[in-house]
Amino acid sequence: MARLSFAEALVEGMRHELRTDERVFLMGQDIGKMGGVMGGSRGLIEEFGPRRIRETPISESAMVGAAIGSAMVGKRPIVEISFGEFLPTCMSQIVLQAANLHYMTAGAVDVSMVLRTRIGDGPYRGHPQCYESWFAHVPGLKVLMPSTPTDARNLMIAAIRDPNPVIFFEHMWLYHGVREEVDDFPVAATIGKAAIRRVGRDVTVVATGWMVHKALEAAETLALEGIEVEVVDLVSLAPLDIDTVASSVRRTSRIVVAHEAWKIGGIGAEVTAAITEACFFDLEAPPVRVGAPHHPLPMAKPLRDAFLPDVDDLLRAIRQAMAS
Amino acid sequence: MSRPNGPGTGEGGNLGSTVRIGLLKAMMLSRTLERACCELNPRWFPAEGEEGVIAGTFFGLRSDDTMAPHYRGPFLAYALRGADLSRLVGQALGKANGYARGRALGFTGPAAMGIVPWVAGDLGTTIGVATGCALGFSYEGSDRVTVCSFGDGTTNRGDFHEALNLASVWKLPIVYVCQHNQYSISLHASEVLPIEHLSIRAGSYGMPGLTVDGNDVFAVHTAVRDAVARARNGDGPTLIEARSYRLGGHWASDPGGYRLPEVQAAWRDKDPIPRAISEMVDAGELTQHEIDAMWGEVRHAVDEAIVIAKACPDARIEDIGSDEVFAEVPDGTSAPLGARSGSWRA
Numbered sequence: 001m002a003r004l005s006f007a008e009a010l011v012e013g014m015r016h017e018l019r020t021d022e023r024v025f026l027m028g029q030d031i032g033k034m035g036g037v038m039g040g041s042r043g044l045i046e047e048f049g050p051r052r053i054r055e056t057p058i059s060e061s062a063m064v065g066a067a068i069g070s071a072m073v074g075k076r077p078i079v080e081i082s083f084g085e086f087l088p089t090c091m092s093q094i095v096l097q098a099a100n101l102h103y104m105t106a107g108a109v110d111v112s113m114v115l116r117t118r119i120g121d122g123p124y125r126g127h128p129q130c131y132e133s134w135f136a137h138v139p140g141l142k143v144l145m146p147s148t149p150t151d152a153r154n155l156m157i158a159a160i161r162d163p164n165p166v167i168f169f170e171h172m173w174l175y176h177g178v179r180e181e182v183d184d185f186p187v188a189a190t191i192g193k194a195a196i197r198r199v200g201r202d203v204t205v206v207a208t209g210w211m212v213h214k215a216l217e218a219a220e221t222l223a224l225e226g227i228e229v230e231v232v233d234l235v236s237l238a239p240l241d242i243d244t245v246a247s248s249v250r251r252t253s254r255i256v257v258a259h260e261a262w263k264i265g266g267i268g269a270e271v272t273a274a275i276t277e278a279c280f281f282d283l284e285a286p287p288v289r290v291g292a293p294h295h296p297l298p299m300a301k302p303l304r305d306a307f308l309p310d311v312d313d314l315l316r317a318i319r320q321a322m323a324s
Numbered sequence: 325m326s327r328p329n330g331p332g333t334g335e336g337g338n339l340g341s342t343v344r345i346g347l348l349k350a351m352m353l354s355r356t357l358e359r360a361c362c363e364l365n366p367r368w369f370p371a372e373g374e375e376g377v378i379a380g381t382f383f384g385l386r387s388d389d390t391m392a393p394h395y396r397g398p399f400l401a402y403a404l405r406g407a408d409l410s411r412l413v414g415q416a417l418g419k420a421n422g423y424a425r426g427r428a429l430g431f432t433g434p435a436a437m438g439i440v441p442w443v444a445g446d447l448g449t450t451i452g453v454a455t456g457c458a459l460g461f462s463y464e465g466s467d468r469v470t471v472c473s474f475g476d477g478t479t480n481r482g483d484f485h486e487a488l489n490l491a492s493v494w495k496l497p498i499v500y501v502c503q504h505n506q507y508s509i510s511l512h513a514s515e516v517l518p519i520e521h522l523s524i525r526a527g528s529y530g531m532p533g534l535t536v537d538g539n540d541v542f543a544v545h546t547a548v549r550d551a552v553a554r555a556r557n558g559d560g561p562t563l564i565e566a567r568s569y570r571l572g573g574h575w576a577s578d579p580g581g582y583r584l585p586e587v588q589a590a591w592r593d594k595d596p597i598p599r600a601i602s603e604m605v606d607a608g609e610l611t612q613h614e615i616d617a618m619w620g621e622v623r624h625a626v627d628e629a630i631v632i633a634k635a636c637p638d639a640r641i642e643d644i645g646s647d648e649v650f651a652e653v654p655d656g657t658s659a660p661l662g663a664r665s666g667s668w669r670a
Contacts, residue, residue: 051463054494057486057489057493059486059487059489061452061482061483061486062452062483062487062489063490065449065451065452065453065455065456065483066455066459067456068453068456069440069452069453069454069455069456069458069459069470070456070457070459071456072435072440072453072456073456073457073461074460075459075460075463077456092444092448092449096443096444096446096449097443097444097452097453100443100444101441101443102649102650102651103648104424104432104441104443105423105427105428105432105433105441105443106423106643106648108423108432108433108434108441109432109435112651139649140649142650148662150661151661151662154661154662155661162653163653164650164651164653182662187659188658188659189658189660189661190658190659191653191658193660193661195661195662235661
């Protein structure tokens with residue numbers, strides 16, 4: 001048992017697979033001597049050397065292509081795109097090649113690769129945009145967004161072992177901002193399941209990544225007022241575990257969906273639509289969505305604070321859901 | 325003789341007779357098979373005139389090497405790996421017997437064939453994927469190589485530059501062959517390339533680059549063979565510009581109208597197949613009778629494939645495979661997500 005940060009747990013997950021499977025390697029920028037952006041691969045170069053911890057040129061499209069091709073010949077690559085903001089530079093490789101290959105070859109080809117990247121606001125206020133919903137829209141990709149150290153480690157293991165392309169989003173506030181006791185038994189967690197982080201009977205709050213922790217904070221506050229909030233951590237954006245959300249909503253009859261990404265077209269829109277279809281007659285109130293306003297994320301702190309959905313926004317949204 | 329980083333002409337004189345006959349037959353098969361697909365599917369991409377590049381590039385590789393053929397004339401690579409011709413034709417027609425079961429336009433086959441399928445609608449990403457295959461070979465320390473072809477238009481994609489740079493930095497075992505047919509649909513290379521010989525681009529990636537006459541199949545093959553040997557030896561990638569001309573349209577029913585007929589006619593006279601034939605007949609390597617027999621054999625095989633493919637039903641609705649988007653996750657690898665364990669705050 002060790003108390004690990006989210007970042008340390010991620011590295012533990014990669015380390016476990018690097019130790020046990022010779023086919024696994026990591027490539028990305030600054031992942032060697034520097035220890036990775038925000039320590040995202042700290043210690044790996046020392047243990048595994050430059051053949052398996054491969055520094056790359058700034059060539060995201062070639063990096064993802066190289067991951068796909070090496071996966072096709074039996075390797076298990078992890079490719080790190082330093083920040084989500086760089087994903088548009090390798091979009092064709094992800095959505096045209098990685099996502100399509102298995103289906104279009106009628107199962108002849110598997111693309112067992114992990115693409116990990118950092119998103120969201122963070123301590124350095126750099127490269128924060130959240131683009132995860134783009135990837136949930138495209139068939140053929142698994143999209144993960146863990147919020148706890150244990151899940152970070154065990155889902156990383158699962159992602160590496162999965163025979164499909166997995167896009168792994170790491171929220172930057174979680175990196176050093178969240179710690180927990182992590183057991184000594186690294187295992188592959190099941191991909192495609194949501195997790196209930198707090199049980200409550202009055203209202204379901206569905207959240208992703210860092211927003212899960214804000215939702216838990218809001219739930220603490222509302223508990224003092226006698227409102228029992230159930231917090232569902234989506235964890236996997238694709239496949240989307242609507243069953244877990246729906247069974248929660250059938251108990252609470254109310255739903256709030258929250259993420260840091262833009263509200264319009266975000267994954268919350270899909271969750272809200274799916275829940276409206278599945279649970280329309282169970283709902284006591286219209287669903288409420290929390291997300292960023294529809295403009296680019298500004299840089300200066302006061303502007304950014306105004307832009308980012310926070311605990312107050314969640315409190316307002318939950319009270320709105322409770323009011324009707 | 326070819327020289328690094330600049331124009332030159334390959335020299336095919338040192339190829340054995342078996343290889344030369346094999347190359348001729350490969351060109352004949354590519355011509356006959358692709359032409360048949362064009363006749364049956366007006367949206368197929370004519371490769372006529374470019375068979376010298378196609379055959380010269382993919383002939384004679386080891387069975388454990390990977391091929392990443394250009395979308396124009398892809399089927400020879402599959403045929404060289406033992407593909408069932410009727411399944412290739414069926415694939416071009418969206419028939420149920422196609423390897424892709426109607427799910428992709430045409431360029432795919434079983435994984436064991438070691439061919440990078442063409443599933444993306446863009447140009448250039450296949451170069452990155454092919455480079456990844458070479459990375460896999462380098463990583464495992466084997467002497468397998470990848471040979472990748474693409475058009476002249478694709479060399480303006482960022483993916484081309486990124487992949488060549490990466491391959492050179494990591495000394496990957498890959499040969500890049502530009503199947504230069506002078507056209508990006510309707511645009512002539514001179515309108516979109518500021519240089520005459522794109523092989524000089526290799527210099528900026530620190531790899532050898534050479535230009536060969538793409539209508540001389542023996543020259544192309546010699547250049548590729550040497551580059552493959554170099555890659556196999558761990559000496560890294562090579563860029564080969566094989567210059568040819570697209571005799572047909574971009575797609576089979578392309579009305580054209582953007583080219584001068586006299587230029588097209590002049591290139592028709594440089595057709596790589598009659599050229600190789602007359603060279604071999606003049607050298608006494610083959611008789612006209614043997615040539616006729618080779619054509620007959622190839623035509624018979626393709627005709628047979630067409631009959632089988634045409635008789636096949638179109639892809640059936642059960643081939644749509646809505647539940648086959650993902651590869652199955654092997655059993656016994658999953659555990660529940662972590663339970664809540666106190667505070668998560670740092």
